[in-house]
Amino acid sequence: LTQGLRLISNEYMPGEETSFEIIAFPSPEIEGNFEEIFKDTIKLNTLSNDVYRPVQQAIIDAMDGAEYAHILGRGTNETDLRVALHPVTDPEKQTIFENCLASVNVPLGEVFTSPVLKGTNGLLHVEESFLKGLRYDNIRLQFKDGYVSDWSCANFEDPQRGRDYIEENLFFPHKTLPLGEFAIGTNTVAYAMALKHGIMGLLPILILEKMGPHFAVGDTCFTWSEDAQKPSPFTGKTMIAVDNEKTVQRKQDPSLAYTNKHTDVTLPYSSLDSISVVHPGGREVFIIKGGRFVLPGTEMLNEAIDEAHSYL
Template sequence: FGEKPFSPVMHEEAPAFSKTQQKKIARFRQEADLLYDRAVIGKERSFTIIAFPVPEITEGYPDRDLSASYDEIFRSVIRINTLDYVTYRDVQARIIEVLDTACSVRVRGRGENRTDLTVALQTPSDPDRQTIFENCVADVNIPVGEVFTTPSLKGTEGLLHVTRVYLDGLLFEDLAIEFKDGRICDYSCGGFNDPEEGRKYIEENILFHHETLPMGECAIGTNTMACAESVRLGILERLPILIAEKTGPHFAVGDTCYSHEEQNRVFNPDGKEIFAKDNEYSLLRDTEPEKAYFGCHTDITIPYEEVGLFCAVRKDGSEVPIIREGRFVLPGTEFLNEPF
C-alpha cells in the first residue's frame, strides 16, 4: 500500500455504463460471487492477510512535504503488524462483555462530523454460550484490533458521516449515508460542483449500481497505535482498509463479514460461539440466492478524533460509554489510549 491516491474529476466525455449495463454489472458481481463460493468452500480453507508500504508512500503529497523517511514508515508498520495479540484479545473481551448486554449501539460524531446513528444488535438465545461480537485478533486479518458483528437491520437508523475518507484508493469528501431499517435510503458527498455527480460517484464506487445496500457490519477498531503512528508520520490517508478499519469505529455496507460462510461455526477465544452472522438478506441464501448477496463489502471508518460518543444501549435504556470524545472510557480499556 501507499501509492498516490486518486481524486477523479468527472468529464462528459468519459465512458459510462447505461442503466441497463449498470444492472448487468451489479448482477454479474452477485453471480460471480456465488460461483466462487461453489468452487472455494469456506469451511475447507482459511487465509492470513498482511500489508506493507511501498516506497512511493513518501511521494505525492500536494499540501506538504513528508518528513518521515521510507525506512521510518516501514519500521513503524512492522511494529503495528506485530503488536501483542494477547493484550488486545483481553481488552477486546472486556468491550464485548459490555456489548453482549446491549440491544443497540449509539454513535455520535463531534466537530464537523454529523454522524447520528443507532445500530440494532441481534439478541442471543443462550447468552451464556453465545456472543454477539467477534473478538478479532491477528490470526486472519493482520494487524490486531477490532470487534465486529452483523447488525439487525430492523431498528438500524440514522446518519453515517465522515469528513474525508479514501475507499479503495478513491477520495470521498463530506461523505454522508442515511440508513432506514438498516438499508441505505439517501447519500451524498462533496468535492463536486453538481451534487448529482457526487451521487453518481457513490453509486459507482460504494453502491456498485445496486439500488440500495444493507449495513453488513458494525465494528470498533481498537488499534490506536496504528492511528497514532499514521497521524504522526502523515500517512493516514494512504492506509489500506486492512489497517484503516482498525483505527476507529467502522461500518460496512454490502454483504456481512460471514458472506457464504454463515453456517460455519465460529468461536471467540473465551469459548463462546458467535451467533450474529446472518441478516434478513443472507437468510434467503437457500430459497432466493440471487437476493441473498450483493458481491460487495465496503468498510467506512470514523476516525477516533471525529467520534463524540460510541456507547452500548441496554433494554432498560441505560447507556455504557465505550468511546467518548475520541478516547476509550470503558473501565479496562484505558491501555488503548496510551499511543495518543
C-alpha cells in the first residue's frame, strides 16, 4: 500500500521537480531554561553556509575516490564498521558525497553518501539512542554486505525481547534493512548546545543527525529522485552515489527497490574515536582521530567539541 501511494504521489509530484524546507524550534514546554535553549537553537539554525561549505568540501575532497570508510568507536564503544564507497571514474566531474548545508534540512552540517552494500561490514554500537521517539540502550547493529545481519539492545533483561523491540520498531514490516546512508555530521555547535542544556533525548533527528556520523537503515536519501542529479554550482561535479544494489532495481520493478523506511542512527562525537577513508593502494586519510577533526581545513569544528565535552 505504501509503495502504491508513493508511486501515485511521484506521478503528480515528481521528486525531481519538487523540494521542501524543514526547520525545528523548541516549544516553551521543554525542560530547562526555554529562553536560553531558544537562543542557542537560533544560533545553530543560522550558521553560515559560506563558512561551512569549504569545511565540508575539504571532507568530501578527502573521501572522493576512496574504496571504503572505516569508523571506530572510543573507549567502551564497540563500533568497528567499514562502509564501502562508490568508485569515482572521473574525478573532475564526479563526486560521491553531498555537501549538505541549510538549503533543505535546517540546520546545516553534514556530508552524506549512499554506500555500496557489498563490502559494507562490521558493527555499529550506540550506547544511548533515540529513534522516532523511542529509546534504545546499547543498540548493536551488525552489518554483512550492507544488510543488518544481527541486532540487539539492552532495554530488557531478556535479550530476545530486545531483538523483538528492534524488529517491531525499526525493521517492521521488513525482516532486515540495508544501510541506505552514511554521513558525517559537522554541526558541533548543536552538539555543544545539547550537552549544555541536557536535552539530547529531546532533540529531533533533524538536529541529532548533524551531531556525529550517522547511518540510516532503509532507503537512500535519493529515493524517487535518482535521475535528477545535476552538477553542483560550486564544484561542477555531479553526485553519482545515488543508488545501491537494491535501489537500482527501480529500473525494472520499483516495488523491489524501496523499503519506505529511513531511520538515522547517530554515533555521538563522545563515543567516536576515528573516521578514516582508505584509497586504492592502501593510503589512509583520517577525517577524525582521537575524537577530534584532524583533516586540514576542518579544525574549527573542534572549538565546539571542546566546549561540549566541558559539560560531560
